Every structure is written in structure tokens, then in C-alpha cells.
Amino acid sequence: MAEAGLAAAIDRVGNVYGRTPGNRRTVLIGSHTDSVPNGGWLDGALGVMYGLEIARAMIEAGHAGGVDVISFQDEEGTFLPCLGSKSYCGVLSNDDLARAAGPDERRLSDVLAAAGFSAEASRFEPDRQVAYLEAHIEQGPKLEAAGARIGIVTGIVGIRRFRVRASGQADHAGTTPMRLRKDAGAALIRLAARILESMPAMSAGETVWNIGAMEFKPGAANVVPAEASFILEIRDLDEKVLDRLQTRVEAMVAEAAAGAPVAVAHESIGRIEAVAMDRALADIVRKVAARHVGEPMIMPSGAGHDAMVVARTMPSAMLFIPSIGGRSHNIVEDTREDDIVLGCRVLADAVNEVLSRAGSTDRPGR
């Protein structure tokens, strides 16, 4: 960042921030560079490199600025999901920071202190940044399946996550007659099947759901399960759809509890509100993309991104490029080179358009 001519700093939570010199209106371009274990090379890093490349090219072309670049810390949530963007937007409390701990129980505050990150937090400046643009790989197969090269994100889906548990009694599976069993496993198999069966009719067109984990205890072939649990996750862009689905799932859990000789209950173990991207900003990105490759795909983001935090603070938009085979969070994650180049060109054009409309006194050329 320093080499590109940006004033670079690492702040107290580890955000890497490249601020363009001067006091012009700017577009903030960023994403994250942290990854998941055994993750790929594009998830996050792509959006930061786009920002750096656009800032570098603009400065090299003699336009002293217009773009600030940021790599937000810990988007993936090893310690605290979207740590960096929350800090940048001023929605991270000292309590959140003090409580956050990693998978090995290391406290975030200790890790940050050990890393020597003591500089003041980088913060959003309302009189400076007019918009946030984040480019990211899709991490799914929709663009590839449709033969589209650019996706314009309408919003980031909300997530409702529930753990459903049944408690019965561990009995010998050879000696206990069927009618005398309190089989937690059978109750949850039936409930899970019913939910899966009902979901297509209950959901909206883009709703997705997943039962990603299921576990029986004690888990022996010859013991009637005493405890069983599964995790159900539902995602949709529309909070009303999520409300409706939650109500119906809760009713099915209650019916299962009423009809079974076991206790069945659910608890919410995660809830993230859906966030809409800025319509006008997304429309700018759509129009400049259309100049390159015809109409891009208009789509929700099924995964979370820093943009869902930043969108509450300033106008934000996201651009997706295709993931080969839809694969991500895996070493095989990749994108065709010409798609990577195209995404950067579209983003650069979008920056120019935004700065032009914002009336930047030093409008960079295309």
C-alpha cells in the first residue's frame, strides 16, 4: 500500500488501511485477507487486491487519490466475525472485544497485544468516504451455471440457526419392546424428515436451508438413543420470509413434542439480519458491468461479508465473479483469469462513475 502511494497503517484490531493522501471524497474498496483453515486464495483477498490495484493505477495515472483501501481483520470469525468492519464502523463495543476468544481459548485482546497492534482504530469518516465497494468470489455455482461473468448483489441474506434436541431414555435395543421406548433418535429423524419435506412449499424462491449436523447419544448400535440433536439453518434475503419459516418450524417442533414419548425442544443458536445493498449504488455497478459483458446476474449473497456491516454505515454495493465449480473454503477454490481481470475493470469503472456523481474535484479518468 505504501509503495502504491497510500498512507498505510495497521490499526488496533489488525485492519490494514491504505488512506489516499489529501482530503478529497473517496470510495472505500475492501474486503478481508484472513482465511478459513485449508481455505483458498481468492476468498477475501481478491477484493483487497482489486482496491490496491485500482488505487495504484489511479495514482500512477496522476490522479492523486479517490480510493481508500482496507483489508478488514477476521471476517471469517476466528475470534469475532467481521471484527475489522465492526471496529471500522464503530459498532464494536469494548465488551465485545474483551469477551472474544479463539478456538483454543486464547483471548483476542491478548493476541492483539502480543501482535503489537496498538495504533488508534481506523474509522469511517462521514465527510470523506461516499461509498463502499466490495468485490468477492461468488463461492457458489449460480454464475457458472448461468454462464454469467459478473453478479450484482442485491443484499446479504439473513440467517436463522436453530439447535433441535430430543431427550428420551437409553434402553437396551434388544430387550425393550418398541412401544415402551423413549427413542430420542427416532423422534428427531421424523421431525427432520418432516421439515425437509415441508420446506420447498413453505419457502420463497431463493430461500436455502440445511441440516448440517445430526448426532445421537450414546450412539451405539444396540442402545436406544437417549439424546439426539440436529442443527437447522435457514437463509433468505427477506426477514418476513424468515419470520414465517421460523414460526412454521417452531410449530412442527411443538407438534413433534406433543406426539412423542420424548421431550423435544429447540433453541436459537444464531441470528443474522438480512442486509440490503444500496439500490442506486448497485445500479451503477450493474450499468458499468453491462457495458463490458451485457446484463450481469442480479443475485442475493448467501454468504456473509464485511459489506453487511458497512452497509449500515454508508452506501455499499458488492460485485461477484464466478467460482469454478462453485467451490470455496477449500484449496481447490479458483476463478478463470479473464474473469478476475474483468471484475477489476468493472470495479474501476464503477469507482469512476461514483466519484463523478459525487462531484469529486479531481475526477480520475477511465
Add this chain to the structure above:
Amino acid sequence: MAEAGLAAAIDRVGNVYGRTPGNRRTVLIGSHTDSVPNGGWLDGALGVMYGLEIARAMIEAGHAGGVDVISFQDEEGTFLPCLGSKSYCGVLSNDDLARAAGPDERRLSDVLAAAGFSAEASRFEPDRQVAYLEAHIEQGPKLEAAGARIGIVTGIVGIRRFRVRASGQADHAGTTPMRLRKDAGAALIRLAARILESMPAMSAGETVWNIGAMEFKPGAANVVPAEASFILEIRDLDEKVLDRLQTRVEAMVAEAAAGAPVAVAHESIGRIEAVAMDRALADIVRKVAARHVGEPMIMPSGAGHDAMVVARTMPSAMLFIPSIGGRSHNIVEDTREDDIVLGCRVLADAVNEVLSRAGSTDRPGR
């Protein structure tokens, strides 16, 4: 055993054998004294103590014998299920012995050598033992539920155990549209629900089944399950019923595989043939029991016992006494004291009746 007047020895696999002096025809009474982790005080030990008490009482009353007593080693299968009874009946190969290992990978042969068990194997003597009688706690709730105090076992159920697996693809549960998923978990939830739904109509009156374990991998809320598996166990006294159920389950697995975008397959991971008890011998036990408490309950054993090994070698019968709350393999395992005493009296009477019919020259009085 030595104090009671029996010639006691521990053989090479750890069977504790009390042979009554002389060359009369005898009834072998036994069970096992090993237990499961955190098991109770009656599972197995009860049947050995009955044998010892009946032998002691007969010798004390001046009848020099008629009963040999055995505590079979490792019925529960820490190293090899029914190790002791298999050795006693001559159906344990040297290969079986050499291969057997415990949960911590200790080899059975090393453990036996370390314990100093080097005496010759105790073996069934066809000219001596006329019958095997094993008393055991029911380990289930049927006797208690029916208010019965004695159960006469018709046979020991056969067991078919299958692992059913599905293989799909791990995808991001937020970004992958429902129609593009290869969800191993959903496929197995549907199949398991279908099997549970179909079983009551497909099975016979005393059939029992259990899905005791179910597991998804990678098992994360936000990842579509790539692998899923469950274990299905079916038990019945009638091998024809088991054959029929296996055929139908296999058909359901094949249908699930045909209809799903994932691979679904099953493998047999355990098969134990059903074993009938000797009808004439069981009828003797039934008749003497009826003299004490009216008609006993006639029932299959849903759990395995040494009698299922011994029954292939000599006429064998089993007697059950109630388990409080049906509980076993647990520290709470218990039986009412008067039921314990009654069981021993019935068994003693049965021994007298069997020896009487066998024409023992030194018939013990009642």
C-alpha cells in the same frame, strides 16, 4: 467353589469351572461374571451364584453332586463376545484367539498370558452334562410390565446390523441453490424416516429395531453434509422374518440411491443367527415355575447370552427374573430380593427334575 465341595479351576481363557466330584450325570449351571463399564451387580453374576448355591445346598444335603458350575469368561465381549462359552463348546479357533484384541488394542493372548491362565481348557463332556441351565435378569421391562415373576426363554433373537452411508458433496449452505446440492444428510434423513415408518407393518409381533447412531460430516451448520451414515439393527427370533426385513430394507436403500443426487449404499456390519432353546427342557422349567407362581411368561431373549453358544452343543434352557424398571448395563440395575430367591428355587427344582428324568443313580431330593 472349592469351599462348596467342587473341584475348582481357572482354565486358559479364564473360565472359572466348579466340577462336582464323581462321574454322575450332571446339569451344567452357569452364566458370566464379567460386566460392562459402569454395569450392575446382577447381569451374569446372578446365574453363576444360582449354580454355586444349588451345588452347595445339594452337597450339604448329602447328595454328592449333580451340578457342575461355570462362570464363562468375557460374555460381554471386551475381547471376544462369549469367549468362555465358545472355548467350552470347542468352537473357538486358535485364529479367533490370536486375532482378539481389546478396546485399547491389547491382545487377548497377551492379557491371558499376563494373568497366568495356562491350565487346559474346560470342555463340555458329552457323557456327563445332560443339560445347560442359565438364569439371568431380563434386562428389559416385559416381566415387570406384565406383573410376571419368572420368564421362560423360547430362544435368543438373531441380529442383523447394517451401516447405511450416503456420499454427496460438501458445499456452502448459503451460496449453493437447493437444486444443485448433493446433500448426503438429507438423503439419509429421508431414508431413515421411511424405514422407521415402514417397520411396524413389515415386522412380526416381537421384532425390534433401532437406529442407534447417526452422523453427518463435516457436521457444520453452514456446510451441506458430504457424508452421512446411520446404523440400523433388527432383531427377531425367526430367521425368516429377518430375511424378509433385510430384503425390504435393501430395497428401500436401492430406491433412495436411485432417486437421490448422492450415492447411497449399505453394508452388513453384524449378523448373529437366532438360536432356539430346547423345547422339552424349557417346558420342564416352565412346569416347575408354574408350581411356584402360576404360569410364567414365555418370551424370547432380545439380548445375547452364553446359552446361545451352548445351545448348539447340548440341550439348553434359560430362565429370566424381572429387572426393576427394565434397567441394566447401568449401576441402577436391580431386582427385588424375593424375585432373586424365587428364581433360585425354580432353578433348583428344574435341576432335580432334569436329573430325575436323566436317571441319575444318586437322585437328589427336593
